[in-house]
Amino acid sequence: MKTFTLLLSCIDRPGIVATVSSFIHQAGLNILESNQFGDPKTGRFFMRVALTTADASVEVNQGDLKEKFKSISDSFEMDWQIFDMSVNTPAIIMLSKFDHCLVDLLYRCRTGTLKMDIAAVISNHDTSRELVARENIPFHHIPVTPDTKQAAEAQIKQIITDTGAELVILARYMQILSAEMTDSYPGQIINIHHSFLPSFKGAEPYSQAYHRGVKMIGATAHYVTPNLDEGPIIAQQVVPVRHDMSVENMIGAGQENEQSVMARAVRAHTEHRILLNEGKTVVFD
Incomplete structure (x- = not known):
């Protein structure tokens, strides 16, 4: 199954984790690993999520994921990337x-x-x-x-x-x-x-x-x-x-x-x- 990593940072505010989690579910992906940190001194939020396809028969494309996530990243003004973990x-x-x-x-x-x-x-x-x-x-x-x-x-x-x-x-x-x-x-x-x-x-x-x-x-x-x-x-x-x-x-x-x-x-x-x-x-x- 394909695996991806979502890496993001933005100004910390309520709703980031909930919004990202909802996106992952709707994209048909499953969370393998999730880490997050909110820095009270800089006021920024940091998150890394390792993802995999929930159903091996469903094709998930990195480009499609990026396109779908863009509206979320824009709303939270995120610095972000999605990586295909099969690529070294x-x-x-x-x-x-x-x-x-x-x-x-x-x-x-x-x-x-x-x-x-x-x-x-x-x-x-x-x-x-x-x-x-x-x-x-x-x-x-x-x-x-x-x-x-x-x-x-x-x-x-x-x-x-x-x-x-x-x-x-x-x-x-x-x-x-x-x-x-x-x-x-x-x-x-x-x-x-x-x-x-x-x-x-x-x-x-x-x-x-x-x-x-x-x-x-x-x-x-x-x-x-x-x-x-x-x-x-x-x-x-x-x-x-x-x-x-x-x-x-x-x-x-x-x-x-x-x-x-x-x-x-x-x-x-x-x-x-x-x-x-x-x-x-x-x-x-």
Whole structure:
């Protein structure tokens, strides 16, 4: 049977759930999962509903659902989308030299545990070409220098357009994207940062954490905005640090942590579980 996900947000007011529930019933659909949240500070209401056809013999079309829901969305001034869950999210992965997150994402996609198709891999280094080629995924080596940054981003944007990618994953891509680049894909670029933001920003957070004698290290997955490492946070996780751990030990533990956090964030995005709430996220796990 077909499954769909309805994701919406709007100004909170009475009647939203009742109206949406009535629409679902009249459309011949059954609710598999329902989550909602009203934020008293922003005054906004957020809802995610997973739906399936109540009768396998009845054909339900995504386009028809959208057309029928439009009058409801207009009356409540909703930001909304309806997703066909049989369609995987096309994505591009970008990285530099460290490939641990790439390896993990490749494996999860190959085994079908992520609802994502990797359309291409982009790197400013050529070191991951063989690994990506073994998966029969196009690999693009695009070096970046201060003088070529604008041209490199133009190439990246063209690949996104050509592949139809709806998600860009910065899996330890150690280049800062321009404001023009990030503004072109709001809520579509996820970065993994190897620290517990906002602490220890920059290129060497594990070294910073080591010299501060921290007892926990973390990883943060967030949407990318023009403000460096300050985009809406999707997922975070920490691991303990012993007093006898070296920087190298911390990096090893941190990389495993990064893989886990990145996978959680990508899964939440591709299963359409995230809604933006001003500078934060609502994540319906």
